[in-house]
Amino acid sequence: GGQVRGTGGTPKPSTSGSAAPTENTGTFVYAPNLGVVTDWDPATAYSNELVAMSNIYEGLTRYDARTQKPEPRLATKWTSSPDGKEWTFTLREGVKFHTGAPMDAAAAKKSIERTIKMKGGPAYIWSAVETIEAPDPTTLKFTLKYPTPLDVAASAGYAAYIYDVDGVDKDGKKDGGTGPYTIEDFQKGKETELTLKAFDGYWGGWKPEQYKKVAFRVTPQLTTAWQLLQRGEVNFVPRLNPQLFAQAGSTTGVQTSERPSFQNLLMLFNTESGPLKTAEVRQALQLAIDYEGLLGALKGAGSKSSGLVPEGLLGHHPGLAPVHDQAKAQELLAQVGYGPDHAELKLKLTYAQGDDDQKLLVTLLTAALKNLNVSLEAKPMAWEAQWDQGKKKGQDIFVMYWYPDYADAYSWFVNVFKSAEKPHFNLSYLKDAEIDKAIDALPALTATDKDMALQSYGKLQRTILQERFAAAVPYVQTYQRALSAQVKGYIDNPAYPNVVFFHDLSI
Amino acid sequence: MSGGELRRTLPRLPARPTDRLAAVGAVLLAVIVLAALLAPWIAPYPDNQPQPLRALLPPGGAHWFGTDQVGRDVLTQLLYGARTSLLIAASVLALSATVGVTLGLVAGYAGGWLRDVIMRITDVFLAFPALLLALALAAVLQPGVTTVIMAIAVTWWPWYARLAMSVAASVATRPYVDAARCLGVPAPVIVVRHVLPNSLTPVLVQLSLDAGGVILVAAALSYLGLGAHEPTAEWGLMVEAGQTLFTTNWWVVTFPGLAIVLTAFACNVLGEGLRNALDPRRTVR
Amino acid sequence: MAGYLARRLGQALLVVAGVITLTFVIMRLVPGDPAVAFAGPKASEAELAAARARFGLDDPIPVQLWNYVRDLVTGDWGTSLHTRRPVVEDLALVFPASLELVGAALVLAVAAGVPIGVLAARFKRRLPDVGVRVGSMLAVSVPVFWLALALQTVFASNLGWFPVAGEYDGELDTTSPLTLWTNITVVDALITGNWPILTSTLHHLVLPALVVAAYPAGVIAQLTRAALIEESGQDHTRLERALGFSESRILTRFALRAALNPVLSLIALVFAYSMVNAFLVEAVFNWPGLGRYAADAIRSLDTPAIAGVTLLVAIVYVLANLAVDLLQGVVDPRARAG
Amino acid sequence: MTILAARDLVLGYGRRPVVHGVTLELTEGGTGLIGESGSGKTTLARAFLGLLKPLGGQVVYAGRDLRQADRRAFRRDVQPVFQGESLDPRMRIGASVAEALPRGARDRVGALLEQVGLDPELAARRPHELSGGQRQRVVIARALAVEPRLLVLDEPTSALDVTVQARILDLLAGLAADRLLITHNLAVVERLCRTSHVLFAGRVVESGETADLLRAPAHPYTKALRDAVPTLGGPPPEPGRSAPAAESGCPFRLRCPLAVPACEELPEPRVLAGRPRPRTVACHRAEDLLGGATAP
Amino acid sequence: MIEVRDLRVRYGGRSVAHVPELDVAAGECVAVVGESGSGKSTTLMALLGLTENAEVTGQVRVCGVDVLRAGPRELRAIRGARAALVMQSPQAALSPTTRLGTLMRRALKLHGVTADPAEAVEAVMLDRAILRRYPHEISGGQAQRFAIALAVALGAEVILADEPTSALDVTVQAEVIGVLGRLRAERGLALLLVSHDLALVSAVADRVLVMRAGEVVESGPCARVLSEPSHPYTRELLEATP
């Protein structure tokens, strides 16, 4: 398959009012910078394929970042018991899998049970589930081991899909989803790696102006992607650099969308060994970061953080923004014998190789710290190597992104700041029983008492950032998308990074 | 190096000025080396001084070559980058020539199975595409200037081994080497006293030709994120960091690119001139 | 000749064996657990252990090497951690595109480099010669990645003469689908007479091939010039002159064939070099070849894939050398004796 | 007295033999080695100097196989003087000569140079600053430094002008050391070597006293060589038959005016008694040649 | 056939060869002898306008063409066809990648001469099979004779032979000299022979030029120069000749 240049690229202004909407014969071309699909199994897929699969498969719910709540998808409504351990979902009627089989509670149960059994990376979203029952075709009942907000978990971008277990095909020839699109052609390694076509029996129906075809054209270089977008050869570029994005904003035929994401950059300080064992040094580091300058250099690719939880998630508190105070930092360092008039402080930092934004942070931080007589040895590393070294406590500052697999702030705390015998992602090596206890209580609170949960999140963040100084949050990433101007209905949903829900679009 | 010594290592330099083009190369290279050495004094701004608010200013009064995406002066970064590039080139050439020439001389003089073994090993390294082996090694050793040097040297020495081997093998059949053997001079002494000095000319020529190549490979490695990294100033890195700005802020990419081209060009032209002057019969590889 | 061939083949095999060992050693040295690369960034310890067992990473090193060699020989080059498909299949898919690009570039390089070299030699030390020398020196001094960006910006983006990226117009897949035989688009389009795809591919090929061709064209021009000038300093050229042949005739009819020999052996070298240069160019022009595959593999520390690419390129190099050795026998009768 | 001898010596490069079973002794009064270009003269000389390992047979030095012999004594006894680049182009003359001297005796350089008729001042120069004749004298001086008993001379003068050549030959004739001389100049052999061996295609085809050899050759090749030398004021030399060396049988038979069917068998070297002194020849028709017979 | 007046060749201002007078008539053989580097080859090359980067002055007429003032076309017309050069080290003077037959056919075609290459080589007692060979597959003597065959086939009236036998075995030398002598007798060929071998010269040449350090020190009929030399250098040469 392929896109038809000219029809897909040239906007056909939809004459408003009386005339019947034009039939959309174009192909929507998405330009990812990496291969699209590596794993076609909806149970185990845990990578870039999310972008395509979210349009082929659907979960019970879909998270809406504006309302901060899961919205109905395959489930039309759901209830939970007061203790948050029993969840009952009512399924949508008349939904068919692409295989032709009907989607009912039994099928849903089968698919979730298969996902759990496959033990793929993302299957943990169901880890609270004890049993699943399907008392009637439209009722799906979960009994949990411990309370958890299952409606949010069920909105996850991975492993939450309801699919026909007989439709799974690891070669991507067919699929067992219920979503608006189904696979037309998949050729690994080709430039246009994947094309999707409309599934005629989609429960949500089809309007003439919607896109019936979608293609993924792999474009590693973002300048290339930008040029293709300008020439109308592609319709959507998930990421541009700030300069090109600014240019896109003033280019006719191109529209842009900008939205803070659920992904923030973390600088985890080694609280257990090395010079950062001293709390004052950690605090000084927090203060030494020129947050505004960094955001200025990012030119809109990031927004100021406030605490660990990005805006749009339960747990976000507006008052936790970090401050830049070079003088205070110097003072704090002086207290413990470092700084311009004292001994030189040498720090080791590791960050992701090939990430421009992290590199920017490193460049600015190195220069800023030099003025404080702190020499920062920053090493870009492949993730595997960086992580390996991190687990062995081989650095003073570990820089990484964090984002939740489903829209729940719990992810930051349980993974990054809960103590563990052997460090996994808690690379600030924080060990604090009190914090652990507060973290463990979070899911139940979220499932039962959202206000209490919000308070608890606030307290935890203050403890971790402002008392223990275990980490710094330089910024929250902002998604900057560029798309053809004639496309209507695009809304960036940060809960599903880089995903375009093509069915929502029209010309 | 005194004049006498120079003549000793570079024999038969024709009296007439070799070649105007080579002279251009020599001058160009001298300017670049000087600029690198004097960077701290001639650079208009201090090394690695980001000013995010002055980012991406076009070339003009305060910044002749503009500023980059974090507001560093591009000219300053270029001057400091010259140090990195030249350091890498010099280290790689020194390392690989030392290893390669030593092995090559031994192989060429000794001949027999020793030569076969050494040559098969160099074959293996030659079959490895330089950039790819360097990539793999950079992945192993962690990116950094030292890594670039090690990685490129590992892929570069076989060329010198080969070259030195073939030259040494032919020198070893010269009557004066035979004469030395007949006088009972021990083999290591023969290699050092007779074979080495007489094999050096083509190696020197190759070294100067290769300097440009090393700079290119180093830039490519940095460009791929496997070489020098922030905050080290390096030309390949500058191109990489700015590559997405080609259409919007051309100066960030164009100047470092030109710097690479000019330096490589200077080395190549100079090397070619030297070769023409010293041994016109050897062909380029 | 047969004995020579056998010896040459034996040497080539030895080199390949060495490359395999070296590849293996390097892959073992890569820090970071390949299992981590497979199991994903948020894998649990149990999942890591499973992945490790799956790749035999717990076996002793010699056993691993032995298994590795055995698998390679039986055509099992491992499974890519990233694409999760057999590496051989991946390579079969992406290699032809690279071959197409590099092949086109080399054809361009030879077609341009040799005549340019002849021109320079004919007008030695005069204006055309100086122009050619400066030009060819510049061509070998330009970083390909930079040249690629520049040409793309100027000729595709600003002037619009050539497509920005890709191998051919995507729509042709539907309007005139291509039957694959060799996986090399140009060749397949020729075989099946698929003109739309052929012309589209050639159009898309121009810029990337030009970029990849810059370096080989430069060295070929330089070498042709040098070899011709060397030839024309030889006694036999004097004889040809004494026989009344004109300079141009001497260059093209006598000297060129002898000069072609070093050019040929050079082609084997630049072939491998261009292959790697293509890696850098493919990313810019979005060429669906080995380079993009390798870049992904390196980024995701996909050990089997990196090893596969390395081996493939090394084997290509060895084969190219072999081919050149044999070709040299055809071009230069003196080489046949050796 | 014999210093060096070859017994059934087979020599070659790689596996390919170019010298096929040569047996000869280097006796006092100078030994000449003459023969066609490419016949293996240099190869043989290199073997005598221990620079080339025999593929078969042995070089005998002081009664023992060279491989078991005392290397240091051998190196002192036998020294080469080659044509061409025998001096390291990068070393000063003095240093080159000194290399041959033991550590304590470096001051003898000047004396050695004087011995070969050179100005000691030349020690400070490099080879390319000397003329060909001077260079060759330096080489001889260096060889003489170890006071050898035998000089192996491979075309020591063929690159030189006839005038210079004459002076070098005078020098050689006056030396105490004995010599093995390789040349294609028959007049030179006649002057400097009492005995001579004629090589053709890697085999010794004739050996004997030089004077006898040239006056009355017993092998057609020796005769062809002698007859083809132009003489001052003499007639132009007569062309002979041109053909490559034969693969089997007598290697010279394709060119030989006297060839008969019997020549398809390789002639063994045999001693011809008398006439006037005994000599060895490998030819079926030696007697006919000496007897003055012509082609059948 | 050859007329030289006051020929001087300079390399970078340095005079390397100076010939005040040299004439070679049809059927005649003139020899040039002298020490190495005395300018013998240079003189020969200058006669056909083949010196590179040299400054050549004087008067040179070869086969009626004023070589020093002729354009490239005129020069190419006499080169090979009328005045042929037989170079020192014959094998090196043949293009290694060209079969002998190909070279000969190309040369014949160039000058529009119809001659049978096979007959031409057989005339110098070479097997016609040699035409299918490459230069490295033949011996030095064969190459030498091939070069002569080439000159003969092209119908050259003048042959300039530069030390044609210095590297050769005396038996092969005899052959080459024999062929040239026959051509002189049969076709009135004019021969200019460079050599350092006085004995050979005395056997072949009518007249002789003795050169030293770029100057002609003595010239005259062969018999006279060699029997009663007037210049000390000639005497020295003669004395040294065994």
Ligand SMILES: Nc1ncnc2c1ncn2[C@@H]1O[C@H](COP(=O)(O)OP(=O)(O)OP(=O)(O)O)[C@@H](O)[C@H]1O
């Ligand atoms: N290094 C070598 N490798 C291979 N073959 C060789 C080598 N040196 C000489 N030969 C061959 O060995 C044979 C004998 O060579 P050698 O040099 O001994 O001849 P020569 O009698 O000294 O001839 P000349 O009179 O030309 O010096 C020749 O056929 C030559 O081609």
Ligand SMILES: Nc1ncnc2c1ncn2[C@@H]1O[C@H](COP(=O)(O)OP(=O)(O)OP(=O)(O)O)[C@@H](O)[C@H]1O
């Ligand atoms: N192309 C050149 N450029 C500069 N000098 C040259 C050139 N060709 C020859 N010469 C010089 O001209 C002089 C005469 O050289 P030529 O070759 O004519 O000598 P020759 O008499 O032929 O010597 P030989 O007997 O060694 O062949 C030499 O000093 C040589 O160095």
Ligand SMILES: [Mg+2]
């Ligand atoms: Mg020899």
Ligand SMILES: [Mg+2]
């Ligand atoms: Mg000469």
